[in-house]
Amino acid sequence: MDLFNKLPDPVVSHILSFLPTTKEAASTSVLAKRWRNLFAFVPNLNLDGDSKTFMDFVDRVLALQGDIPIKEFSLNAKTGVDPDRVDRWICNVLRRGVTHLDLFVEFDEEFSLPYEISVSKTLVELKTGYGVDLYAWDDDMFLPNLKNLILVSVEFGRGQFQTLLPACPVLEGLMLLNMKWRDRNEILSSPSLKKLKISVAEGCIGTFSFDTPNLDFLDYDDFVAEDYPLVNMPNIVEAGINLELTPFRVRGARDNLVKLIHGIRNVKILYLTPVTFEILSLCCETMPVFENLTTLSIKSVMIQGWQAMPVLLRSCPRLESLYIGELLHSITDACGDVCVCLSKWNKGLSLMSCYVKKMRILGFRGTIREVHMIKHFLDHLPSLKEMEIVVEENEDTMFDIPKWLDIVGETLMHFNETSSCNVIFWMHAFLYRRLTRKWSPQV
Secondary structure (H helix, E strand, O other), X not given: OHHHHOOOHHHHHHHHOOOOOHHHHHHHHHHOHHHOOHHHHOOEEEEEEOOHHHHHHHHHHHHHHOOOOOOEEEEEEEOOOOHHHHHHHHHHHHHOOOOEEEEEEEOOOOEEOOHHHHHOOOOOEEEEEEEEEOOOOOOOOOOOOOOEEEEEEEEOOOOHHHHHHHHOOOOOEEEEEEEEOOOOEEEEEOOOOOEEEEEEEEOOOOEEEEEOOOOOEEEEEEEOOOEOOOEEOOXXXXXXXXXXXXXXXXXXXXXXXXXXXXXOOOOOEEEEOHHHXXXXXXHHHHOOOOOOOOEEEEEOOOOOEOXXXXXXXXXXXXXXXXXXXXOOOEOOHHHOOOOOOOOOOOOOHHHHOOOOOEEEEEEEOOOHHHHHHHHHHHHHOOOOOXXXXXXXXXXXXXXXXXXXXXXXXXXXXXXXXXXXXXXXXXXXXXXXXXXXXXXXXXX
């Protein structure tokens, strides 16, 4: 403790800034009288509460700080906190040049973010959500230094979203979570944007356009829009697509989906969810060539088919890594020559033109059908060098049958010895212990 007492005040404040919350930093004041108010001078404030005591504590901290600059201000306020005080706290740190603002508010009624946020010249990052709206922001919003924006369940007024992005000229990262689109035709346009994540609570009312020429990462979770008039992503590197289709949009879904898929055709790494993978079957006749795609990850489930798999693999001439979450799927004639669902004279033809070097199979349940499919891939993928098979952890598997793990393990070991591919079969240690204990004879 004597060593700490010899440290200058700025050094002590810097050390206190590494504590998770401002309340924890304040608790150090019991260590020495000299430390009583030092906690208030940390450059980052992290505040979380819902009582009058909490409000008084925040008022005291801000009063002690006076006009000194502040870097980060994080506030999680719940019902019981006076909204007017929250307004004053936010305006206080904005006047002092805050660069990172993290605001999550859960009141009984919607809380309108102060207008002053929308014209901040110092904000670099803004995270906000839960019971928050932007109704107080006018058309003159301008955030010249904002690089990262995260909005969670934030309410927009009509036309506000179209005004927001042009007001952020250097925006690089945008996350819109639990989004509710308000306008008939949404346009997401930003020449500076590099990373984009969208997840929605309600699908787009009409059309949706992407005009993001420098975007390199996309995580898109939405319902298929009425149309995609513009999908401008020439520099896309990595994309995860999770789409769902509403019944009233089935008729025009193929043409609309084709526009979206063509817009991301330059992608190098692509993740597809089960529903998206099945919806892609609508695009089999117009599937673009993914010239740059080297890694493809597909999550599959038993109730959905592989209709899109043959054409998708043929459309990826540079594919090197293929990850499949579960081999079991709905048996249909449209699976083509990729799997062993049905006997076909041209079985494996699409695989023979695919130059995948590494394959990873997740959710392996140990069924005979899966083992046959593994053998099928080993026989027909000419460039395959490594296949990793990971046992399902959470759902029922065949491995609950005594000795079945040994039988499957020996079969896969035989595949490894008789092919040029390195076959790796593994399960998590806790699962292995559970299964082996279950089979062990009871003394």
